[in-house]
Amino acid sequence: MxxxxxxxxxxxxxxxxxxxxxxxxxxxxxxxxxxxxxxxxxxxxxxxxxxxxxxxxxxxxxxxxxxxxxxxxxSKRSDAHPLRPLSARGARFIGPEVALNTHEGPPKAFRIGMPGLDLFPFDVWARLEARRWRRTPHELGYSAPIGYKPLREALAGYLGASRGVHCHPDQVVVTSGSQQALFLIASLLLDPGDAAWVEDPGYRGISASLRAAEALVCPVPVDDQGIVVSAGKSAYSDARLAYVTPSHQLPLGTTMSLARRLELLEWAKANRAWIVEDDYDSEYRYTGPPLASLQSLDKTGSVIYVGTLSKVLFPGLRMGYMVLPPALVDAFVQARAILDRHAAIVPQIVLTDFITEGHFGRHIKRTREAYGERRITLLEAIDSHLGEHVKAGAADAGLQLTTTFVARRDDQEIALRAGEKGIELRALSQFYLDDSTSAESLTGLVLGFAPIPIKDIRQAAPALRDVLDE
Incomplete structure (x- = not known):
């Protein structure tokens, strides 16, 4: 008192x-x-x-x-401005163009970018962690910025077997999620004003990192074969970096063709440019085995492979990784140390056990089957309830699928109305670099299915139809 x-x-x-x-x-x-x-x-x-x-x-x-x-x-200031302004660099970290989406509350139809937490074996994870705590790990001091060596060995083996990635464990750098990896790449490889290609529509997180690094963000269109390399070369011939999602383009869901991959690699070689391959959810392909990575075709050390465990395990783990060309490793490891020393060590140790004891492979197999069923349920619901309004795009991979409107509509307004009805989804136009709703951009809805039980998908589809009818 x-x-x-x-x-x-x-x-x-x-x-x-x-x-x-x-x-x-x-x-x-x-x-x-x-x-x-x-x-x-x-x-x-x-x-x-x-x-x-x-x-x-x-x-x-x-x-x-x-x-x-x-x-x-x-006295408490009545305005939101600091006593002294942010630096010019600091100002690039704020504003709607660099804001990243977050999730609140339990998943509800049709949340995107999330795995099914109801399918994760938390009991196994808890047992593995408890076993480690019974004998306190000696690694609990400051650890190597590059990451826990047994984990890097396990990741290198997994990526080589499943994705065809060519790498030694010493090329793998563990990060606090893929977003940190993208920030490091933009900060270390680009000078202010350097041009960088980004897919348009595409992942907004890379644009935020590039803007923070004071790079010139260059939107390059995407078609059914992936990023249109010829358009990038024509509009931004001197670009120093290209960011792509070749295995499963976000948000359109297309796969980059072999011809387009080879064209992109040739451009990088000729222009001494970097390619960032974000392989964010390639484990989940429902019409065949996962495709080989773009990195597996790289002969000149141009490709930086970025992966995340958020989409496979759970986002709260905050674990990602980069596979770097050997010449970049030392610089990135030192930068990683400056940023936050290293990723939390106990989750790295537990994840190593989770992979090496076979739980990781079994979890991917189990979730791939479950997500496949949820995907089919969503496609059926679109056909039954939403077909008058939307048509489904590519749906053979990933954790969500994109629909486009049969007749052009304001997708951001519809997403807002759906949210008021308890339906969570994303407007396709929000994935364009300038939130464009111009005639050149597509409009539609991006619908997640991975974290949503089948019964919830079936219940939410008619409610979404009512929103569209209104």
């Missing part, structure tokens, strides 16, 4: 509600007014005197210190 009183008087002094020199009530009087013991008031006054807010004189009373600066300087 004395701390509550102490805090109340302190804030009143700082806000100027009690001015310098003002006399406070005697301790007995204030105790009687507040219905507390005198000792409570004495303790509060003593703390405030010790910290310089009050001054007491025996026989005269207790006063607000006269030597405090003008109280108004402490």
């Amino acid at each position: 004395f701390r509550q009183l102490y805090e109340g008087i302190k804030q009143s002094v700082l806000a100027g509600r009690i001015t310098p020199g003002a006399q406070l009530p005697p301790t007995r009087d204030l105790a009687r007014q507040l219905g507390v013991s005198r000792q409570t008031v004495l303790n509060a006054y003593e703390h405030l005197v010790a910290e310089g807010y009050l001054a007491g004189t025996v026989g005269k009373g207790t006063f607000v210190s006269k030597i405090l600066p003008v109280a108004a300087t402490f």
